[in-house]
Amino acid sequence: xxxxxxxxxxxxxxxxxxxxxxxxxGSRSIAKKYDxxxxxxxxxxEMSDLEEMGYLTHPHTSAGxxxxxxxxxxxxxxxxxxxxxxxxxxxxxxDRLSASRDEFDRTIRxxxxxxxxxxxxxxxxxxxxTNDETISFIRLMPVEEKTIILMIVSESGSVTNxxxxxxxxxxxxxxxxxxxxxxxxxxxxxLDDVLKNEIIEDVGSDIEALAALRGNVxxxxxxxxxxxxxxxxxxxxxxxxxxxxxYSSIDRARDFMELFAQKDWFTQKMLARDDGVVVTIGEENxxxxxxxxxxxxxxxxxRLVGKIGVIGPTRMxxxxxTSIMEYLTNNLSESFRLTDGSETGDGSG
Amino acid sequence: xxxxxxxxxxxxxxxxxxxxxxxxxGSRSIAKKYDxxxxxxxxxxEMSDLEEMGYLTHPHTSAGxxxxxxxxxxxxxxxxxxxxxxxxxxxxxxDRLSASRDEFDRTIRxxxxxxxxxxxxxxxxxxxxTNDETISFIRLMPVEEKTIILMIVSESGSVTNxxxxxxxxxxxxxxxxxxxxxxxxxxxxxLDDVLKNEIIEDVGSDIEALAALRGNVxxxxxxxxxxxxxxxxxxxxxxxxxxxxxYSSIDRARDFMELFAQKDWFTQKMLARDDGVVVTIGEENxxxxxxxxxxxxxxxxxRLVGKIGVIGPTRMxxxxxTSIMEYLTNNLSESFRLTDGSETGDGSG
DNA sequence: TATTAGCACTCATCATCTGAGAGTGCTAAT
DNA sequence: ATTAGCACTCTCAGATGATGAGTGCTAATA
Numbered sequence: 001x002x003x004x005x006x007x008x009x010x011x012x013x014x015x016x017x018x019x020x021x022x023x024x025x026g027s028r029s030i031a032k033k034y035d036x037x038x039x040x041x042x043x044x045x046e047m048s049d050l051e052e053m054g055y056l057t058h059p060h061t062s063a064g065x066x067x068x069x070x071x072x073x074x075x076x077x078x079x080x081x082x083x084x085x086x087x088x089x090x091x092x093x094x095d096r097l098s099a100s101r102d103e104f105d106r107t108i109r110x111x112x113x114x115x116x117x118x119x120x121x122x123x124x125x126x127x128x129x130t131n132d133e134t135i136s137f138i139r140l141m142p143v144e145e146k147t148i149i150l151m152i153v154s155e156s157g158s159v160t161n162x163x164x165x166x167x168x169x170x171x172x173x174x175x176x177x178x179x180x181x182x183x184x185x186x187x188x189x190x191l192d193d194v195l196k197n198e199i200i201e202d203v204g205s206d207i208e209a210l211a212a213l214r215g216n217v218x219x220x221x222x223x224x225x226x227x228x229x230x231x232x233x234x235x236x237x238x239x240x241x242x243x244x245x246x247y248s249s250i251d252r253a254r255d256f257m258e259l260f261a262q263k264d265w266f267t268q269k270m271l272a273r274d275d276g277v278v279v280t281i282g283e284e285n286x287x288x289x290x291x292x293x294x295x296x297x298x299x300x301x302x303r304l305v306g307k308i309g310v311i312g313p314t315r316m317x318x319x320x321x322t323s324i325m326e327y328l329t330n331n332l333s334e335s336f337r338l339t340d341g342s343e344t345g346d347g348s349g
Numbered sequence: 350x351x352x353x354x355x356x357x358x359x360x361x362x363x364x365x366x367x368x369x370x371x372x373x374x375g376s377r378s379i380a381k382k383y384d385x386x387x388x389x390x391x392x393x394x395e396m397s398d399l400e401e402m403g404y405l406t407h408p409h410t411s412a413g414x415x416x417x418x419x420x421x422x423x424x425x426x427x428x429x430x431x432x433x434x435x436x437x438x439x440x441x442x443x444d445r446l447s448a449s450r451d452e453f454d455r456t457i458r459x460x461x462x463x464x465x466x467x468x469x470x471x472x473x474x475x476x477x478x479t480n481d482e483t484i485s486f487i488r489l490m491p492v493e494e495k496t497i498i499l500m501i502v503s504e505s506g507s508v509t510n511x512x513x514x515x516x517x518x519x520x521x522x523x524x525x526x527x528x529x530x531x532x533x534x535x536x537x538x539x540l541d542d543v544l545k546n547e548i549i550e551d552v553g554s555d556i557e558a559l560a561a562l563r564g565n566v567x568x569x570x571x572x573x574x575x576x577x578x579x580x581x582x583x584x585x586x587x588x589x590x591x592x593x594x595x596y597s598s599i600d601r602a603r604d605f606m607e608l609f610a611q612k613d614w615f616t617q618k619m620l621a622r623d624d625g626v627v628v629t630i631g632e633e634n635x636x637x638x639x640x641x642x643x644x645x646x647x648x649x650x651x652r653l654v655g656k657i658g659v660i661g662p663t664r665m666x667x668x669x670x671t672s673i674m675e676y677l678t679n680n681l682s683e684s685f686r687l688t689d690g691s692e693t694g695d696g697s698g
Numbered sequence: 699t700a701t702t703a704g705c706a707c708t709c710a711t712c713a714t715c716t717g718a719g720a721g722t723g724c725t726a727a728t
Numbered sequence: 729a730t731t732a733g734c735a736c737t738c739t740c741a742g743a744t745g746a747t748g749a750g751t752g753c754t755a756a757t758a
Binding site for chain 4: 699702703704705706708709710711712713714715716717718719720721722723724725726727728
């Protein structure tokens with residue numbers, strides 16, 4: 001049962017009005033503000049039908065109508081028109097991101113900050129999942145007699161390291177040897193692959209001292225690989241939601257904040273979402289039943305996929321927010337394109 | 350004008366009761382619950398005097414009394430008795446910290462988690478300020494033709510690195526040479542020293558290619574040193590405060606949360622506090638006028654000083670919280686004592 | 699002199715009530 | 729098919745009054 005042109009217009013008007021004012025919309029105000037050429041009574045009848053079809057709800061008899069999740073979904077899928085970013089916002093994004101372009105994590109954090117500043121909602125940004133990153137080389141370095149640094153470098157140039165203490169001293173030569181040994185062994189393999197398919201124990205055992213050293217290093221190696229898999233999550237603007245009428249009750253606000261206190265859970269959730277701009281509305285989210293969640297993905301070196309997102313009430317300016325996120329992720333992907341040498345890696349300052 | 354023994358008893362009783370129930374305390378309930386051997390009327394008179402002296406306040410005529418900041422200060426300084434941790438809490442702390450002892454940052458985060466769990470307040474923990482850390486060595490490593498890794502290792506074994514791209518290719522030998530060169534130059538100097546006293550430009554200029562490379566590396570070197578100075582701040586249990594009656598108003602809750610959204614500002618504030626267990630109450634804090642803040646410091650390798658802290662309403666169980674923090678920081682300092690080789694640096698798992 | 703009982707008084711809180719206003723839903727006219 | 733008219737419903741804000749906790753003062757008491 002498709003909606004008539006007029007019904008769509010009315011629904012659109014109600015959504016626009018409700019998103020703006022956060023108050024149930026009455027037939028009279030629609031008739032007055034939006035020039036639909038019909039009387040409030042007609043609009044009332046249509047509203048009644050729309051409610052029957054599940055697009056509107058009714059807080060109580062004598063209140064106006066409020067759009068349902070279904071209405072927002074329809075809006076996002078068909079009604080919504082693409083919005084152009086204001087020149088001001090574009091400038092803001094360009095300026096702020098370029099200032100930190102060569103520092104990966106800082107840039108990601110700035111993206112989250114920008115997103116919450118421009119949208120006035122809660123936002124997050126996370127570094128890419130690195131399951132498919134491949135190992136480039138492994139290096140062991142002496143610090144003190146029994147202290148060494150273990151360093152793993154991935155193909156995309158990201159580095160993770162750990163400092164570890166050995167039960168017995170070791171020589172610089174044996175560290176060098178084991179470094180080469182491990183590099184040969186693991187170079188080109190993905191983190192997931194190495195972590196899942198356990199450790200191969202058959203290399204280097206011809207020299208006993210080396211085998212012992214290897215035994216001491218392996219647990220740290222594995223743990224460091226796990227560290228490498230961790231994505232960093234930056235959250236910003238959580239307090240913005242306090243300014244919204246839907247969170248004026250302390251309980252609502254608490255529920256909201258508590259969701260984000262569980263960072264690990266949240267990260268997993270976000271990683272699982274599809275790439276590209278994805279909008280989920282109200283009940284479509286498992287938790288967050290009265291929130292909408294918009295995520296978008298950016299690319300690093302054209303491959304790795306990181307995510308940014310915005311969380312707010314279902315009453316949200318979907319058109320604006322999606323546009324901002326599209327612009328922002330394009331900008332990020334552009335920043336993180338490593339194919340040619342135009343970026344020197346150190347800033348001008 | 351000193352307080353009489355009886356006045357102290359009454360004040361103590363009021364504080365105990367108010368901390369427990371968060372409601373203004375009346376003379377009758379004091380007389381009933383705490384066996385002071387005097388009638389409500391006498392207590393009323395004393396309360397009136399205490400109010401005149403600024404130890405109590407009066408929300409309105411017919412309400413009971415509430416302790417003022419001054420009262421809490423007196424309590425913390427003289428009245429409070431040291432509390433023993435419950436065996437349960439001790440076990441919790443021992444178990445949870447030992448599980449992550451060899452991973453520095455993780456341990457710090459766990460400390461913050463523990464603190465908020467046990468106190469049911471908001472907590473934070475931060476890694477030590479590293480101004481006085483000295484540089485141990487600097488290493489440059491090739492990744493690809495024009496991509497290299499810059500790595501700085503401090504005396505205490507902490508490592509910071511950055512990946513940078515050069516405008517022109519460089520040889521492994523020149524990287525090696527510059528590494529040595531820089532290490533000789535900076536070894537033993539503190540981060541602060543190096544950052545403040547600008548860069549010495551007179552070394553290695555005898556080889557032109559090396560000087561050029563050095564010019565390309567220095568900006569990243571400085572930035573990486575700055576990174577090294579950054580302390581990590583972990584905040585936990587922010588949502589705990591929603592359960593407290595003093596934050597049942599959305600405005601209060603918002604103010605509270607907004608303070609902690611400014612992480613940099615907060616970090617600076619906390620770094621500036623004295624070492625040891627420090628309690629500041631209400632107005633004694635610049636911002637946070639109706640909060641109390643308790644911080645304590647732990648030591649790494651007996652030298653570097655990190656901080657943990659708890660933030661809550663002035664109505665707080667000062668005795669319990671300070672005890673917990675003392676126990677926790679002792680435990681942390683113990684964990685981070687690096688003097689002998691008993692710790693292998695890699696876990697048993 | 700210090701303490702206490704007694705009592706009038708104050709004030710917040712809660713439940714109840716009221717009128718105003720917004721908005722609907724239905725019916726009958728256009 | 730649309731619209732005007734009107735009764736009806738329900739929320740909201742303000743007013744009212746009862747309740748009860750707790751004080752502050754006074755006069756009696758040990």
